[in-house]
Amino acid sequence: MAGVASSSSSAPSADYDMPWVEKYRPTKVCDIVGNEDAVSRLQVIAHEGNMPNLILSGPPGTGKTTSILALAHELLGSNYREAVLELNASDDRGIDVVRNKIKMFAQKKVTLQPGRHKVVILDEADSMTSGAQQALRRTMEIYSNTTRFALACNTSSKIIEPIQSRCALVRFSRLSDQEILGRLMVVVQAEKVPYVPEGLEAIIFTADGDMRQALNNLQATHSGFHFVNQENVFKVCDQPHPLHVKNMIRNVLEGKFDDACSGLKLLYDLGYSPTDIITTIFRIIKNYDMAEYVKLEFMKETGFAHMRICDGVGSYLQLCGLLAKLATVCKTAKAP
Numbered sequence: 255m256a257g258v259a260s261s262s263s264s265a266p267s268a269d270y271d272m273p274w275v276e277k278y279r280p281t282k283v284c285d286i287v288g289n290e291d292a293v294s295r296l297q298v299i300a301h302e303g304n305m306p307n308l309i310l311s312g313p314p315g316t317g318k319t320t321s322i323l324a325l326a327h328e329l330l331g332s333n334y335r336e337a338v339l340e341l342n343a344s345d346d347r348g349i350d351v352v353r354n355k356i357k358m359f360a361q362k363k364v365t366l367q368p369g370r371h372k373v374v375i376l377d378e379a380d381s382m383t384s385g386a387q388q389a390l391r392r393t394m395e396i397y398s399n400t401t402r403f404a405l406a407c408n409t410s411s412k413i414i415e416p417i418q419s420r421c422a423l424v425r426f427s428r429l430s431d432q433e434i435l436g437r438l439m440v441v442v443q444a445e446k447v448p449y450v451p452e453g454l455e456a457i458i459f460t461a462d463g464d465m466r467q468a469l470n471n472l473q474a475t476h477s478g479f480h481f482v483n484q485e486n487v488f489k490v491c492d493q494p495h496p497l498h499v500k501n502m503i504r505n506v507l508e509g510k511f512d513d514a515c516s517g518l519k520l521l522y523d524l525g526y527s528p529t530d531i532i533t534t535i536f537r538i539i540k541n542y543d544m545a546e547y548v549k550l551e552f553m554k555e556t557g558f559a560h561m562r563i564c565d566g567v568g569s570y571l572q573l574c575g576l577l578a579k580l581a582t583v584c585k586t587a588k589a590p
């Protein structure tokens with residue numbers, strides 16, 4: 255193990271192996287892309303120092319963990335090591351840990367600048383059992399003079415209400431295509447990745463607002479093919495090709511139902527799961543240039559089909575049924 259570490263640190267291409275998501279993780283709150291409201295709130299806290307108990311909630315890969323870490327670093331600087339307790343989903347965070355480890359940390363004396371507090375970071379807090387969360391609420395209150403909590407989670411409703419009411423809620427949402435593109439450009443230039451614009455578009459399409467996925471897909475495509483174009487990205491990400499799905503929808507709109515079905519059959523036989531296919535169909539419809547009243551009906555039907563697939567009925571017949579519904583909608587939907 256030691257040999258591996260030393261050889262990789264001496265080689266010039268050492269950071270080649272480093273995941274770009276880590277290499278390009280912003281270290282300052284102001285470098286975090288998107289979610290202006292949330293980020294500016296955190297910036298005020300970083301500036302003024304009195305951190306309230308926080309819950310950061312939102313979809314994966316939007317910068318929650320990054321924000322908390324950056325905020326803690328900005329607040330505590332060189333005291334970070336002793337004044338921050340970081341626990342994520344891989345650590346045991348059962349009731350005993352809350353009773354012992356967190357409480358011990360809260361009782362520990364650390365000399366900080368006036369107005370600063372020790373910080374307990376509980377990443378992916380929605381995976382904590384409600385028992386452990388119950389044990390936490392008291393600790394949160396008793397030691398609030400010296401210790402503040404920052405919780406990150408995907409859905410804030412999985413955090414028990416008494417904790418929610420003790421925290422300020424900061425919501426993160428999916429990043430826009432533009433925001434992801436901006437960040438990709440930074441990385442592409444820093445790593446000198448050869449690319450064509452359509453390749454980046456494809457990455458943005460597959461990432462669907464998730465920056466972590468976008469960076470990972472970029473790196474995977476780069477290390478696999480050394481060139482980022484549409485074809486390579488879809489090979490790496492292995493999602494149904496959007497152009498193919500788009501053709502299918504166009505065939506439905508033009509009344510060529512048989513062609514649409516054989517397109518679907520092709521995808522299905524390639525082994526894509528119905529969930530993959532239907533999420534791509536939905537995204538294509540969302541961006542397809544068609545009359546709005548048709549689009550609304552299309553999205554509604556796709557939503558119902560997705561629900562049935564989630565319920566377990568993900569057969570070829572189900573997807574064909576969706577195409578048939580869409581074809582009927584084309585004929586019967588009326589302009590408002």
Ligand SMILES: Nc1ncnc2c1ncn2[C@@H]1O[C@H](COP(=O)(O)OP(=O)(O)O)[C@@H](O)[C@H]1O
Nearest residue numbers: 275278279287314315316317318319320465466
């Ligand atoms: N808003 C953002 N701005 C810049 N980079 C981001 C942003 N969100 C995510 N990233 C990138 O994705 C990686 C994972 O982000 P993270 O904060 O861990 O996401 P999560 O919201 O799931 O906790 C980071 O290391 C960073 O490289």
Ligand SMILES: [Mg+2]
Nearest residue numbers: 318319377406
């Ligand atoms: Mg996280």
